[in-house]
Amino acid sequence: MKKKRSHKRKHSSEVNLGFQIAPMIDVVFVILLFFIVQAGDIQVENSHVTQLPGSVETSDAVSLPDEISIVVEDDGQVYLNDEPMDTPEEKNLPQLASTLNGLRESSDATGAKVLVTIYANELARYERVVDVLDALTRAQINNVTFQAGAPE
Amino acid sequence: MAGGGGGGDGEPEFQIAPMIDVLLVLLVFFVMITSAEVLKVDKNLTLPVSPNAKKREPEMAKHEMAVNVRYDAATNKGVLVLDDMVYNDWQEVMPILQESKKRDEKLRVVVRGDAAVPAGEIQRVMTLIGEAGISDIAFASSNK
Numbered sequence: 001m002k003k004k005r006s007h008k009r010k011h012s013s014e015v016n017l018g019f020q021i022a023p024m025i026d027v028v029f030v031i032l033l034f035f036i037v038q039a040g041d042i043q044v045e046n047s048h049v050t051q052l053p054g055s056v057e058t059s060d061a062v063s064l065p066d067e068i069s070i071v072v073e074d075d076g077q078v079y080l081n082d083e084p085m086d087t088p089e090e091k092n093l094p095q096l097a098s099t100l101n102g103l104r105e106s107s108d109a110t111g112a113k114v115l116v117t118i119y120a121n122e123l124a125r126y127e128r129v130v131d132v133l134d135a136l137t138r139a140q141i142n143n144v145t146f147q148a149g150a151p152e
Numbered sequence: 153m154a155g156g157g158g159g160g161d162g163e164p165e166f167q168i169a170p171m172i173d174v175l176l177v178l179l180v181f182f183v184m185i186t187s188a189e190v191l192k193v194d195k196n197l198t199l200p201v202s203p204n205a206k207k208r209e210p211e212m213a214k215h216e217m218a219v220n221v222r223y224d225a226a227t228n229k230g231v232l233v234l235d236d237m238v239y240n241d242w243q244e245v246m247p248i249l250q251e252s253k254k255r256d257e258k259l260r261v262v263v264r265g266d267a268a269v270p271a272g273e274i275q276r277v278m279t280l281i282g283e284a285g286i287s288d289i290a291f292a293s294s295n296k
Contacts, residue, residue: 038182039182039185045294046205046206047292051287052278124272126265126266130202130267130293134203137205
């Protein structure tokens with residue numbers, strides 16, 4: 001059948017108005033390449049999920065959690081229970097993360113939960129607070145609350 | 153192979169239809185992943201970078217609502233943007249949040265704050281969200 005058609009095409013003088021597949025593939029290829037290139041440097045939006053204080057459901061509120069306070073100062077300095085951690089320039093906060101991890105492990109051993117309260121200075125950059133949240137995620141601490149102002 | 157030119161005469165037949173199928177599937181795939189962010193995001197702010205933040209849970213996607221907090225360098229304050237609307241009086245957002253909470257019990261508010269916004273402004277937003285009776289919140293961050 002195909003042979004017949006090509007034979008016919010050869011001899012007819014009429015223009016072939018059929019669907020041109022080759023240019024379509026060209027276009028599809030270009031679009032495809034565009035999206036491949038774009039996908040390379042796409043920014044994925046992640047999130048730190050938390051509960052606002054005072055609204056966490058109390059299923060078994062028997063064990064009192066060990067409370068840890070983290071203070072974020074306006075210059076970016078982070079304090080863990082009044083102890084300065086890392087330098088304000090350190091974005092990864094390795095010291096904070098490892099200390100928290102140790103605390104979490106020791107709390108896990110005793111069966112208590114770790115509760116971290118972040119006291120961020122009004123003028124501290126939000127980015128720094130997210131750095132702290134990131135360190136908390138690395139230390140596998142999910143119980144985080146926020147408090148305005150300085151700790152009492 | 154199949155349909156590939158046998159014998160010397162005649163041009164080898166290139167199967168175009170399956171190739172288009174494959175290409176279209178690839179195309180759709182890349183279109184999907186580049187436009188995966190369907191949340192009402194604000195392109196005017198730079199999210200803080202946090203490589204260890206959790207990926208969005210797909211099952212929560214339809215319960216999420218974004219509250220954008222842009223940074224205004226002139227006043228060193230945050231600018232609240234909800235659904236492309238700038239709110240000067242933050243209290244105006246409260247009924248919207250309450251309404252959304254009424255519609256969806258599992259509502260999660262995603263706070264998309266600019267990296268430079270003072271933490272106090274984020275605290276204000278959190279207070280607002282808390283006052284609206286919403287407890288499930290998330291802080292959006294970028295992976296790089």
